[in-house]
């Protein structure tokens with residue numbers, strides 16, 4: 001008789017899921033509340049655990065990403081809670097975190113503003129590394145902010161952060177902040193609306209539309225952020241923005257029109273221009 005582990009691998013493999021062995025180990029570990037490293041052919045599940053595993057397998061076969069099924073995703077040095085109310089943190093975004101940390105080393109007790117914080121992965125990673133820093137995370141989604149707040153607690157930076165529900169399209173947006181910031185970071189929605197139906201199902205169906213949709217040309221949020229960011233940035237401060245594929249030139253132009261200068265453009269691990277750094 002084949003084991004739960006072997007059966008799970010076989011179900012995942014037949015459905016064309018990449019890395020079925022690894023995913024089987026993670027799903028069985030989650031169902032049985034064990035370490036993934038302890039899962040093997042001798043792993044035995046009780047009835048409740050078996051039911052939980054079957055539920056998770058059924059979601060995985062509907063293309064729900066593994067992190068959304070188990071409710072957590074590793075990003076930078078931390079593990080973040082994730083739900084379908086937040087964008088799953090992407091490894092590409094770590095470039096922005098690393099650069100923000102490098103730039104923040106010139107500031108004592110830096111202040112960070114994260115526009116579109118989602119799970120909080122950018123801001124909370126920065127605060128986790130800079131215990132002397134303070135930050136504000138903004139999002140228009142109340143449900144996303146609840147996930148970010150749970151992550152602040154999980155990472156141990158609750159005392160350093162404040163979350164604020166607001167849209168940068170609101171007229172009084174700037175008045176929500178008492179002082180300008182040293183570093184402003186943002187990974188806004190940037191997918192052109194017409195490209196969304198062509199995205200992979202695991203993104204299109206399980207990441208929130210409001211975290212993806214950048215309007216007709218993908219640049220709607222950058223145009224608005226270029227209006228609201230300059231008064232919120234200190235003279236000595238930096239802006240770090242994640243951008244979509246082939247958007248660097250257009251986004252730099254939008255911000256240059258608003259009076260900010262492009263310092264540099266950084267590429268992600270695949271060599272794609274992914275992050276722009278701006279200054280006054």
Ligand SMILES: C[S@@+](CC[C@H](N)C(=O)[O-])C[C@H]1O[C@@H](n2cnc3c(N)ncnc32)[C@H](O)[C@@H]1O
Nearest residue numbers: 087116117118139140141167168187188189211
């Ligand atoms: C691409 S996700 C980025 C999430 C997270 N910062 C990350 O890097 O994984 C963009 C986030 O911006 C938020 N958002 C979209 N439009 C907004 C608006 N007008 N005002 C405030 N937040 C907005 C979405 O709810 C979403 O959480």
